[in-house]
Structure formats: C-alpha cells, structure tokens
Amino acid sequence: MDHASAQQHPISLYLKVWALLFVLSTFSYLVDYFHFQGLLRWLLILVFMAMKATLIVAIFMHLRWERLALIYAILLPPLCVLVLVALMAIEGDYTFLTRATFFANGP
Template sequence: MTETTVHTHAAPAAKVEGHAQTHQQHPIGLYLVVWLLLFVLSTFSYLVDYVGLQGYLRWSLILIFMVLKAGLIVAIFMHMAWERLALIYAILLPPLLVLVFVALMVSESHYVLFTRLTFFGAAP
C-alpha cells in the first residue's frame, strides 16, 4: 500500500500535533507610529481648509492626504503589508482599473463635448 499525502493550507506549526501554534505578532510601536502618522496627515488635511487654499491645489492636497491615510490603514491595520502578492493584486488591482476606466470616460466626455460644440455650436 502506498502512503498518501494530504495537502492543507495550514501553517507549518499547525500541522504538527502537540506543538504550540505560532502567530506573527507585530510590535505595538508600529501601530502607535501609524496612528501618529494618521493624526499628522489628518491635521495637514484640516490645515488645507484652515489656510484657505483654493482650486486644484486644495483638492490635490486633500486627495493626496486621503490616499496616504487609506494606504496606511489598508497596509498596517488590515495587515495587507504581510499578505501574499497574489492577494494584494486581487484586492487592489480592480479598484485601480476602475479608476483608469473612469479617467478614460472623463477624457472621452471632454472630447464629445468639444465635438458637439464645434459642429453644433453653443446654445443660444
């Protein structure tokens, strides 16, 4: 008789009975640093309004701070920084592609507006 091997997705420490399971624990200092960075980025985001910046600079800074905060939260608090690359691609790639398609649609809408104004003229 031949011996069969069962493949599981369990961690190597969990395969052996009688041994304590080991879990990766991150130092509390890492979470405190990320919390401090989130606080600083939020402060900068509020300062953009307090200083009274207007136009594209205002919205660009607000969006940059928002993306940085979201990236920190996803990477550290949702443990994405320690996941496999395939899982990261499966989670982050679809929203990125949606943003690319939205940018393409915005570009096409400007082209359509331009051609309509060119060929049909402005409304009276």
C-alpha cells in the same frame, strides 16, 4: 512558536501609524485653514486621503503581511476601474467639446 504568537505585531507599530494618521489629518485640515483654492486644494486633499487610506489598508488591515498574489487580487481591480473612469472622463470631455463646437455654429 505557535501560530498565534507568530501573527503578533508590536504595539509601537500601531501607535506610530496612528500618530502618522493624526499628522496627515492635521495637514488635510490645514489645507482648509490656509484657504488653498482650486486645483491645488483638491490635489492636496486627495493626496492626503490616499496616503491615509494606504496606511490603514497596509497596517490595520494587515495587507502588508499578505502574499503578493492576494495583494494584486485586491488592489488591481479597483486600479483598473480608476483607469477606465479616467479614460471615459477624457472621452466624455472630448465629446462634450465637439458637440459644443458643432452646435455653437448654428444652422
């Protein structure tokens, strides 16, 4: 078996993933159709977006068949950045609330 035939994946896999992406996109449009509001709306949209992005990266970009070290090298830095952004958002919120409390009392 040569190298080119070893890297071939069945077309049915790609068709199933495409159909699943279509279903997930339909669900994300239904969130707006049913007029979900507030935190639930954004949570559902972000969950569907993350699921679609994971499928695209894993299957269409062939990350599923890569070595674990390469997967970690690609996925861990953005994950670390997201954790740091979340920590800084929490810190910024704390700082804003502390200043608002201090300056609300007046001189």
